[in-house]
Amino acid sequence: MPRAVALRSTNGEVERGGSAAAPSVQLADLVERAEGLLAALDSERFEGDEALAVLGAASRMRRVGGALEVLAAGRVEELGAYRRSGHRSTAHLIATRTGTSPARAAEVVETAKRLGSCPRTEEALVAGALSVEQAHAITGAAHLVPEAEGDLLVVASTESVRTLRERARDVRLEAEEDRLGRYRRQHAARSLAHGRDDEGMIWGRFRLPPDLGAAVVNRLEHQADAEYRTADPEGRREGHDRHLADALVTLLTSAGGSDPPVRAAPRADVVVHVSYEALRRGRVESDETCVVRGVGPIPLERARELMDDAFLEGVLVEGTRVRAVRHFGRRIPAELRTALEVRSVLTDGDVVCSIEGCDRRAGLEWDHRDPHAHGGATSDENLQALCRDHHREKTARDRISEGSARRRIAGGGGPDPP
DSSP states (O other): OOOSSOOOOSSSSOOOOTTSOOHHHHHHHHHHHHHHHHHHOOGGGOOHHHHHHHHHHHHHHHHHHHHHHHHHHHHHHHHTGGGGGTOSSHHHHHHHHHTOOHHHHHHHHHHHHHGGGOHHHHHHHHTTOSOHHHHHHHHHHHTTOGGGHHHHHHHHHHSOHHHHHHHHHHHHHHHOOOHHHHHHHHHHTOEEEEEEOTTSOEEEEEEOOHHHHHHHHHHHHHHHHHHHHHHGGGTOOOOHHHHHHHHHHHHHHSOOSSSSOOOOOOOOOOOEEEOHHHHHHTSOOTTOOEEETTTEEOOHHHHHHHHTTOOEEEEEEETTEEEEEEEESSSOOHHHHHHHHHHHHHHHSSOOOSSTTOOOOSSOEEEESSOGGGTOOSSGGGEEEEOHHHHHHHHHHHHHHHHHHHHHHHTOOSOOOO
8 A cells, every 4th residue: 555645854854745734743633533532432332243343443543553653663763763862772762652562662663674675564564454563573584585475474364473473483494594503592592581470479481492492391291291190180170381380390399289299200302303314414405304393493513412312213204204214222122122132042042141251141231232322223233232241341442442533533643631
């Protein structure tokens, strides 16, 4: 929708378009008329349909007002007009004059700055088809990925603001090529805050990188399930948020909301999906994947770090079809352990230490012939039974060998530094 009167100023006053009054004068007149209408209204006399109609009109007014606020904020920012009012920024000026939070005021300014690169969003905002919240979400992604603007506008017209924000977030994250740089930025921005609210209750809020946040959230969800199972038979079913609160207390103090306290749940896994070719190549390309399941992308370097202490699951896929699944890791699956023991019994009559000359049968442990730290698989061919003493000796040799290899890779051939 074209604007009849542009907001242009070089001296702090709005220019007039032709003989029309300044926009500020026209708007002031509209506001006075709306205030008079509001004062005369008696909401108790509204019928159902009338109340819905008023609600719809009020929503349209809010969107129009938001669009005006964004356009004016962009001009104030461009001209630096906020300085004459004694404020340190346009966002600070908006927050002070409108009684809104600094975060919401900053959204208005950011949206105004990005509208120039998002013409379709600007048109929809001015037409009253978008709220400021929707425009902020769309422009935050579309100024980075212009081709996503149309799809996000469709989402805005059919889905909730929350869904729109999630879609826009995914567009932004996928567009950023420097994943390691983003992870370092996320790690540097990690935080936890707490305080007391008006009811005297303690509140808390945290922000963590995807892998660390997933570990915390998964642990809380596991424990919340345990809290629910304990509470429900006793007729104490409550909202999931309350079970999460009890879970947090249980995990940190072992004195949760349940009576008696629920035993802490086992450690929760962080599931990372990594494309095999990306792992081999050392970088993620095109549509390859390196994400924490249900949370978001992480850099390949971080995925490699997590693999050093992980139980791995290999999945061979073709399109959307899963062709094969294989588990790797230090832990030996129960089925494999049973097969190893049965095989040993059938061939040798018993399970004994694999070291020649040692016939110990008690206290045997399964060892990776090719060490797991060197990439050895947890498989039938790579496992052997060792007594505790021989297992410790082999582990010590493997560690010495691994340390020597690392020194060779680092370029050092002599003794360790003091």
